[in-house]
Amino acid sequence: MRSTPRTDVTLEDVAPELAAAQARFMEVAYPGAVDLVTRELLRILSGRLSHCGICRNLRLRAAIDRGFDESMVSHLEDPENGGLPERQQIALRLANAFLTAPANFSAEDRAVMERHFTAEQIAELLLDLIRFRPGSKLTVASGREPESDELVYA
Amino acid sequence: MPSDQLATNHPNESFEWVVSQRPRYAAALADIEAALWRQEAVGPLLLELCRLRIAQLLGCDAALTHRTPEAVDAGLDENLVRSLSRWPTDSRFTEHERTCLGYAEQLLIDAQSVSDDDADRVMEAVGQGGFLVLTYACGLFETTQRARLTIGAERW
Numbered sequence: 001m002r003s004t005p006r007t008d009v010t011l012e013d014v015a016p017e018l019a020a021a022q023a024r025f026m027e028v029a030y031p032g033a034v035d036l037v038t039r040e041l042l043r044i045l046s047g048r049l050s051h052c053g054i055c056r057n058l059r060l061r062a063a064i065d066r067g068f069d070e071s072m073v074s075h076l077e078d079p080e081n082g083g084l085p086e087r088q089q090i091a092l093r094l095a096n097a098f099l100t101a102p103a104n105f106s107a108e109d110r111a112v113m114e115r116h117f118t119a120e121q122i123a124e125l126l127l128d129l130i131r132f133r134p135g136s137k138l139t140v141a142s143g144r145e146p147e148s149d150e151l152v153y154a
Numbered sequence: 155m156p157s158d159q160l161a162t163n164h165p166n167e168s169f170e171w172v173v174s175q176r177p178r179y180a181a182a183l184a185d186i187e188a189a190l191w192r193q194e195a196v197g198p199l200l201l202e203l204c205r206l207r208i209a210q211l212l213g214c215d216a217a218l219t220h221r222t223p224e225a226v227d228a229g230l231d232e233n234l235v236r237s238l239s240r241w242p243t244d245s246r247f248t249e250h251e252r253t254c255l256g257y258a259e260q261l262l263i264d265a266q267s268v269s270d271d272d273a274d275r276v277m278e279a280v281g282q283g284g285f286l287v288l289t290y291a292c293g294l295f296e297t298t299q300r301a302r303l304t305i306g307a308e309r310w
Contacts, residue, residue, distance in 0.1 A: 001266075006273045007282040011290060014283025015193040018290070021186040028178045051266045094304065102212075102303035110305070123176035126301050127183060134293030140265040141273065141289045 001053045002143040011138065025131055033121045036063045037072075038088050042095045042128055045076040049099045052136035053145040059153050087116040091125060098129045169216070169298070169307040183298075190291055191224040195283040198224040203251060204258040204288065205295045207238050211262055214299040216307060250279035258292045265289075 012019035032039065040063035047055025059068070075082025079092035090112045097105035113122060139145060146152075173180040191198060202225030209217035221230065237244045241255045257276045260267055277285045301307075 006270070007277070007286060009282050009286070011286045014195045015189070015287050018186065018189040018193050018287065021182070021189040022290070025179075025182040025186055028182045032179075033176065051264060098297075098300050098304045102300050105304045107306075119172075119175040123173045124179060126305070127173055127176060127179045130183065130294075130297040130301050133297045134290050137261055137265040137293040138286065138290045141261065141268045142286060143273075 001145040001147075001149065002140070003145055003147040004143050006141075006143040022135070029124075029128065029131065032124050033118065034091075034124050036060070036066050037068045038091050039063075039125070039128055040068050041072060041076060041084075041088060041092060042125065043132055044073060045092060045095050046099060046129060046132035047136060048076065050133050050136040050140070052140050053149060054139055054152075055132065055136050057146075057149065057151050059151055061153055064153075086112075090116055094125060095129060098126075099133075167305070167307055169302045169305070172305055172307060173301075186294065187298075190287075190294065191222060193287055195287040196280055196291065198222065198228045199230060200251060200254055200280070201225070201288075201291055202230055203234070203238065203241075204254060204292055206235055207241070207255050207258055208262055208292060208295045209299055210238060211259065212296070212299050212303060214303055216302050217295075217299045253279045254288060257288065261289065261292045262296055 010019070011022070040060055043058075044056060047058070050056075059070075072082065072084065075084065076092060077096060079089040079096075084092070090109065093109055094105060094113060097103075097109070117125070170180075173183065191201070202222050205222065206218060209215075234246055237246060238255075241247045241252055247255070253275050257268075257272065260272060273285060276288065280288060
């Protein structure tokens with residue numbers, strides 16, 4: 001991980017409208033239609049697969065208060081074997097396919113998804129996945145990861 | 155695998171329709187995309203070449219056939235687009251375009267692999283601000299295309 005910024009400027013300095021839109025994108029994400037624990041699992045998975053130190057190590061206290069447990073993290077990439085509810089399994093299957101091999105999300109997967117999630121919730125999960133990675137890549141490539149690789153609670 | 159080979163029960167569904175079911179969130183994404191094409195650190199032609207190259211590598215037909223209006227208005231050369239897969243050796247691409255296309259490919263694989271030399275080359279091409287904008291842009295191009303592929307959205 002690189003913890004020394006590669007630039008003297010930030011995105012806000014050079015493209016303030018874009019930076020403001022990025023901040024707004026995060027603001028309107030919460031509160032949402034999907035439970036916070038499920039969204040947290042997808043966020044951490046995205047951080048891990050994007051190799052972002054901030055994203056994979058951040059833990060939201062609000063999600064912990066609502067039932068997130070660290071033991072869930074060990075099965076993010078193979079949710080069928082982690083004892084997670086089917087609802088979270090299919091959400092993680094969506095995320096794994098999105099992040100690694102989109103073609104792996106079949107019509108059957110979509111049907112299972114629609115049994116557990118409304119159209120609004122599916123939209124929210126997709127928009128979460130769209131939102132996570134660009135910020136992660138910006139953090140990593142610009143050299144703004146933290147020095148520590150420990151969990152951070154917020 | 156090209157998106158038109160994906161099994162889907164929603165053949166007439168568009169990406170915009172799917173995400174619009176969460177309207178404020180989808181509107182915020184649209185605002186980001188609009189701001190991206192209005193910023194001045196990286197020009198629309200270079201952004202469009204990177205967007206299309208990412209679409210080639212991900213196999214996103216919907217993104218590959220779409221043309222961003224700002225790029226078209228700036229004079230996007232379709233001959234250059236047709237040569238995109240040959241950017242490392244095709245002399246029609248400028249050195250700066252090759253640097254940024256190479257960076258877009260590298261980011262797609264793993265942002266952790268970006269070295270100081272890689273970053274310096276991009277900054278030489280588009281400046282520090284352009285480096286940041288291009289990095290975010292390529293990430294956004296990637297994830298919006300991944301979303302289209304995952305849900306099998308055929309229409310733009």
